[in-house]
Structures are given as C-alpha cells and as structure tokens.
C-alpha cells in the first residue's frame with residue numbers, strides 16, 4: 001500500500017516513541033497536521049502560542065523523560081522562530097527532533113513565499129540536519145534523526161520536509177535506508193586513572209549534565225564514598241545527588257557555593273565527569289589547573305582538552321566508565337580532607353529570616369514540593385538563587401537554560417516538563433524580565449489545564465544585569481529598571497489562570513496551602529531590587545577572587 | 552604554529568563543503584588552502600584542508616570534524632606524521 005510523506009511522518013513518530021509532540025501549524029505543514037487530525041488516538045499534539053516556546057516545551061519534555069522531544073513548525077517564520085529553542089537544546093545537550101515544513105520542491109531556491117533555508121540557518125546549532133528531497137528517503141531519515149538526537153552526546157536534529165514531499169507517495173518496499181556511521185569509542189585503559197586516584201590526597205569530583213543524562217547517580221555516589229571525595233556540580237549536573245547528601249557541596253563556578261570554591265582551591269585532583277569546563281563553571285582557565293591533576297571523562301572526545309588540558313582522558317559513557325572503574329578501585333580514606341570539606345559545607349548554611357527574601361521564598365516553596373516535583377527556571381538572579389537554595393532531590397527534576405542562558409525558556413519548559421511528569425504540579429521560578437519574554441504561553445498552560453505554580457521574582461529590574469552594573473559599571477543603571485505597570489495578577493486572570501500578589505511570607509504560605517490541580521497559579525512576589533547573588537567569582541577571575549559580601 | 556593537513560572522506564551531496572568550512576569558521580580557525588574531488592565511488596568525496604595550529608588545535612579540529620555525520624574518516628597529517 002502506498003503511503004504519503006505525511007503518513008510516513010506519523011508512523012515514524014509512533015515507532016520512535018513520540019506520543020507527545022509540540023508545535024504550531026501553517027501552510028507548509030498542512031498535510032502533516034491533516035494526518036495528526038486523524039491520529040489523535042496515537043499522538044497527543046500540544047498547540048503552543050509561539051514556536052520558540054513549543055521548542056522549549058519539547059526540550060523540557062526531553063529533560064524530564066530522557067527521550068527526544070519533538071517540535072513541529074511550518075516553513076519561514078515558523079522555522080526561524082525555532083532557532084533559539086534549537087540552540088538552547090544544542091548547548092545543553094538535550095535530545096530534540098525538530099520537524100519543519102518547507103515550500104514544495106519546485107519552489108525551493110526561488111525566495112518563494114515563506115521559504116527560508118532552515119538547514120543552512122541551523123547548521124551550527126544542531127548535531128545534524130536533513131533536507132528531505134525524495135519521499136523514499138523520509139522514513140529512513142526520521143529514524144536516523146531520532147537515533148542521532150539520543151545517541152552518544154544527545155542534541156537537536158532538524159528535518160526539513162518540503163510540502164510536496166509530504167503529499168508524494170511511495171511503497172514501503174521503496175524506502176531507502178539512511179546509513180549512519182558512528183565513530184567507535186576508544187578502548188578504556190584505566191591504569192593511569194587508578195594510579196592518579198591512589199596518589200591523590202585531596203580528590204574532588206566535578207560532575208555535570210553527562211552524569212544526569214547517563215543516569216549515573218548511583219555510580220557517582222559510590223565513587224565519592226569510596227575515595228572520600230566531595231562532589232561539586234556544574235549547573236547542568238546539579239540534580240545528580242540529593243542536596244542533603246553530606247558529600248554534595250552544591251554548584252561550582254561563578255555563582256557556586258562558597259564551599260565548592262573553598263574546596264576546589266585546596267584539592268589536588270579533579271575527577272571531571274560529563275562536564276565541558278564551561279567558563280561559567282571554571283572562571284579563568286589559565287589559573288584553573290594550578291597545582292591540580294585532572295581526569296576528564298566525557299562521551300564527546302572533542303570536549304576533552306578543549307577548554308582545559310586533562311592529565312588523563314577517558315572517552316566514553318560516564319556510567320560505563322564508572323562501572324568499570326569501580327570494579328578495580330580500592331577504598332581509600334581521607335579523613336582529614338573529609339572533615340575539612342564538611343567544615344566548609346557548614347559555612348554555606350544560611351540562617352532563615354522571617355522576611356520575604358530570595359532564600360526564604362525558595363525554601364518556603366520547596367517545603368510544599370515533593371521529591372519528584374519538576375522545577376523550571378528562567379534566566380537571571382532568580383535562576384542562580386534557585387540553584388543555591390532549592391534542595392533538589394531527584395535527577396531530571398531541574399529544567400534550566402545553562403549554556404545559552406535563554407530568558408523566556410522557563411514557561412515553555414515548565415509546560416513540557418509538567419506534561420512529561422503526568423501533569424503533576426510543576427513549579428516555575430521566573431523573573432519579571434524573563435516572564436515578559438514568554439508570558440503569552442500562559443494561554444497554553446490554561447488550555448492544557450496544567451497545574452503550574454509560576455513564582456515571579458518581581459524586583460522591578462533586570463536584576464542580574466543590574467548587579468553587574470552595580471559591581472562593575474559604577475551603578476550606571478542603563479536600561480535595567482523596568483518601570484512597568486504590569487499587574488501580573490490581573491494578567492493571569494485575563495489568561496484564565498489564577499493570580500495572587502505576595503508581599504510577605506505568610507501570604508506565600510497561604511497561597512501554597514492548596515496547590516493547583518488544573519489551573520496555573522501566578523504568584524507575583526514583591527522583592528527588593530538590590531538583592532545580590534553571592535558569592536560570586538568575577539568574570540575572568542579564579543576561586544581566589546571570590547566575593548562573598550557586598551561592600 | 553605548525554602547518555597541518557586534514558584529509559577527510561565525506562559524503563558527496565550538496566551542503567557538505569559548507570558544513571566543513573563553517574565548522575572552521577565557528578571555531579575561529581583559518582583555512583589556508585582546500586581541495587575537494589569526487590572519488591571513484593560517486594557517493595564520496597575527498598577533501599584536503601591545510602591550516603596552521605599547534606598540536607592541541609590540530610587534535611581539537613580533528614575531533615570536531617569526526618563528529619559531523621557527513622564525515623566518514625579524518626586523517627591528520629603534520630610534521631610528525633608526514
């Protein structure tokens with residue numbers, strides 16, 4: 001039986017486990033949307049308000065489930081609206097399959113209505129992309145897209161399908177196979193690793209997104225305990241161990257914990273697992289290595305020796321590497337070091353206040369969450385405070401834009417994450433600036449009846465930029481004071497959501513007494529504009545330059 | 552800074568040269584000279600790209616190129632291998 005390209009798309013989605021997809025229709029994807037119309041029993045399509053947020057929703061869905069998120073958009077503006085979402089997934093190594101329509105094959109290359117070269121535009125922000133030129137190739141290409149997105153180091157793949165290919169038909173027997181060539185990972189030799197670990201006196205583990213995506217939390221903790229090594233995290237890796245685990249020192253880097261900086265400055269061996277030594281995590285790379293050895297484990301060989309030189313490189317899946325290592329690694333105790341780290345960790349504890357300030361706000365909301373509550377954030381001070389003060393307990397419960405730092409990521413991600421987590425109550429910590437970039441997506445949260453708790457850190461400013469202006473630009477507050485009169489409570493209601501204004505902790509406690517069931521709840525929390533995110537390693541600095549107090 | 556060559560076997564279809572050269576551009580490495588030709592197998596081409604860089608740049612470039620799905624093999628040729 002002959003099948004149309006559009007029908008082949010649906011079959012491929014189902015075969016690859018994509019039961020939920022996010023998107024927005026348009027002229028160049030009409031045939032695919034017609035098939036979706038006839039396949040609602042197999043595929044749940046979530047209509048968003050903007051393609052960028054649809055991409056972020058697919059991204060959030062992927063971060064929670066571990067399987068590729070799928071987003072569908074039309075040609076031209078639909079496709080270009082995906083760009084930020086794709087780049088975001090690329091920089092955070094999130095598996096994403098983006099399907100775009102394009103103009104019919106005879107119209108390609110002629111600047112036709114709503115034609116853009118989306119494979120050209122996205123080339124540098126995808127693992128791979130395909131422009132389909134023959135319906136016979138479509139089936140194989142879609143399978144390859146899912147395979148590429150989720151294998152090795154995950155990432156986004158875009159498939160551009162001209163409208164005429166969606167309506168062209170072919171027999172299954174005519175399908176071509178997309179040959180995929182994956183480089184073999186090198187054989188592991190653990191000799192040097194074992195000797196470096198055994199000669200280290202003050203080992204530290206620096207753990208990242210690779211550990212979360214490989215599901216290697218158990219191996220991580222086993223390693224840490226076996227060699228008495230504390231663990232610090234890149235932002236992408238933060239959820240790998242529960243916050244109350246004694247060896248967990250929290251996030252490292254520019255806005256990392258004081259203990260992570262302190263312990264880092266004293267350690268003699270860094271065991272880096274599934275990380276890429278981003279400048280936000282390392283500070284000045286020239287000073288980073290002083291007096292330390294580095295063992296770097298990553299599935300992407302190109303990450304090793306890119307930003308820092310490693311003394312030992314282990315290219316492979318972190319979980320597999322750790323499993324092999326743990327078979328051979330003897331127990332080594334460093335009681336002095338362990339004590340020193342525990343002392344350092346104690347200094348991170350912040351006294352609770354009875355005022356509505358970032359730390360009390362976050363702890364109060366956390367006290368109403370369960371271990372598996374999905375938490376999304378936007379970008380800015382509120383994001384860093386979330387990393388510092390929210391006690392994450394379960395891997396894959398944090399949706400935050402790390403590599404790209406995309407303001408506006410949060411709401412889309414929360415929508416995708418909530419749907420992925422059986423539509424349980426999901427929290428978004430956002431800023432008044434960031435929320436302004438995607439708040440129209442409230443419409444989707446309402447139409448999907450999602451129990452989102454949207455906590456706006458309403459400080460009236462682009463706080464993170466303002467903080468830099470205070471610290472490094474002589475308080476020249478150039479265009480960071482919002483001077484808006486937005487009434488977020490009224491706005492929430494206008495969208496059909498609930499809203500509450502929060503000026504003190506008891507109002508917050510009241511508002512959280514009953515978590516929403518099927519309606520988003522916006523909490524407009526009034527905060528001071530001059531709160532600082534501290535500690536901070538100034539840009540280009542090292543842990544020795546740590547700023548812990550305002551002067 | 553040493554002169555080095557990467558020799559690539561790549562898929563022979565439209566857009567592949569673009570992917571390779573834009574990878575160089577993205578990583579901020581200059582290409583000094585470049586040749587491309589089809590092989591006896593018409594689905595494949597061979598590319599030779601000459602540029603300058605120390606050994607860590609050479610290793611980084613080879614590893615980045617290996618990640619492209621249109622690249623089948625990467626051979627690094629420099630003073631020590633030639």
Ligand SMILES: Cc1ncc(C[n+]2csc(CCOP(=O)(O)OP(=O)(O)O)c2C)c(N)n1
Pocket residue numbers: 378379380381382383405406407408430431432433434435457459461462463464465
């Ligand atoms: C799309 C985008 N534009 C600009 C920036 C630069 N930027 C980083 S943080 C920030 C301020 C965010 O303000 P808000 O959301 O209110 O958060 P706050 O820092 O006040 O908590 C800006 C403008 C960005 N990260 N993303």
Ligand SMILES: [Mg+2]
Pocket residue numbers: 380431432433457458459460461462463
């Ligand atoms: Mg703000």
